[in-house]
Amino acid sequence: MDSLYIFHDNLIKQIDDAFFRFLIHTINWEQRMLAIKGPRGTGKTTLMLQYIRYHLKQPREKVLYVTADHYWFYTHNLVETADEFYKNGGRFLFIDEVHKYPNWSRELKNIYDGYPDLRVVFSSSSALDIYRGEADLSRRVISYDLPGLSFREFLNLEANLEISAIPWNDLISRPNELARDIVNDIQPLPFFKQYLRHGYFPYFKESIPEELPVRLNQTINTVMETDLAFIQGYSHGTAFKIKKLLGVLAESVPFKPNISALARKLDVSRETVYAWFVHLEKARMLNLLLSKGKGISTLQKPEKVYLENTNLAFAMKTHPDLGAIRETFLLNQLINAKQSVTLPSSGDFYVSDMYIEVGGKNKKASQVKTEAAFLVAADDIEIGFGTKVPLWLFGFLY
Incomplete structure (x- = not known):
């Protein structure tokens, strides 16, 4: 998983704390699984990376940010990625643009059920209905919407x-x-x-x-x-x-x-x-x-x-x-x-x-x-x- 950690580290280094979207203070980050939905370009990625760097403050091995269209997922699935991450001490998994992953709903359900002390945050397009995927996530995930900037x-x-x-x-x-x-x-x-x-x-x-x-x-x-x-x-x-x-x-x-x-x-x-x-x-x-x-x-x-x-x-x-x-x-x-x-x-x-x-x-x-x-x-x-x-x-x- 070295390529994922390198990708994570490179993105975290580029994030600053000059401005935070309002939602970062509204989300209940203690949820086991939560979704951040919103239109393209409203800052979902930045919000997750800012939370990791400035609010979560966990050791490197406990946190991983991935994007669902990373080349890693050409040959690996989400469940096995979560499993390997968890076995190596990981406890906070962030998945960006989950709608780009084919079986997102079923695999997120499996992750939720199989790893009770793993917290998962994922982002998606606002058009994604997370409650109507292949698997029922309605009892497992809390969803938050990130609109564009207010005036x-x-x-x-x-x-x-x-x-x-x-x-x-x-x-x-x-x-x-x-x-x-x-x-x-x-x-x-x-x-x-x-x-x-x-x-x-x-x-x-x-x-x-x-x-x-x-x-x-x-x-x-x-x-x-x-x-x-x-x-x-x-x-x-x-x-x-x-x-x-x-x-x-x-x-x-x-x-x-x-x-x-x-x-x-x-x-x-x-x-x-x-x-x-x-x-x-x-x-x-x-x-x-x-x-x-x-x-x-x-x-x-x-x-x-x-x-x-x-x-x-x-x-x-x-x-x-x-x-x-x-x-x-x-x-x-x-x-x-x-x-x-x-x-x-x-x-x-x-x-x-x-x-x-x-x-x-x-x-x-x-x-x-x-x-x-x-x-x-x-x-x-x-x-x-x-x-x-x-x-x-x-x-x-x-």
Whole structure:
């Protein structure tokens, strides 16, 4: 296993502690087996390596990081790797991109059952349903989601700040007091415009601005052509049609889908279009918005379809609609903060008995003012007044 240890050591040496994603402090690392899921490029690998180097602090022989597409696994399987590691004193096994390993579910189950004092952490694409593999992992694994950077994380990273996340109840009860506290430290609006364009994925720090649209498109293509192929068994032809669907949506988000028209355009069944919506949502390419009061079903038509984050919109369209960007940002931050969001009959979003209308700095509350509880999320303002809240502040929920 020398090649695996050399690979592990080389990666650990390159990791620093300049910035930690929020999830590193949220995960219960004492679990016997846990999964870290998330879109490509959100920092899952870095998070695991940072935990090993700065938090776990175990002797070298007790810890091993591997990636499931390492050439070692051309001739070895996961179970025998875990067995040899364990017999040599190993107790903490980290497996990156497990979805690239053919029999991941069954072998992880065998490892869990056969080595009770071996802790296993694995990462995977957000599209992977770890509870529906060949073997039942539902009673064995705890899953955590790592979304892209919140605006708060981006601001902390860019401006070297340490501003804490704001709980939902605090944000809706005293939003402008909180906004004023932040504005006393920094002017958020210039950073907010940068974030909307290129700040969602941590790799923006490694790239010059001109390269970022290329990297974003590479991310999209890899998800479409590689990740979904690993997870859903898609062929090249299927991947092409799904990319075509995503392109159609990108031109007109927020999109009110006509499923029959999309099915004809793509030459597939209505059921296939529904399934692709679900797969793209799991892959964190889309956010689907259902009507308030309706249940969730795989074959239920979403009322509105959004790109998952604003960076995708700028990568796929030269001049995306500003109103759509604002709504996309707010929905993204709410969902990533684990809020349940639906489409109300009045306003743009309904969250925990609160109606939210989104717009520019002159946006009025006319569409929601008859509701018992409402907010106007207004762009291009530093501090609001009354029920008008700065849009950027919703980026502090996680």
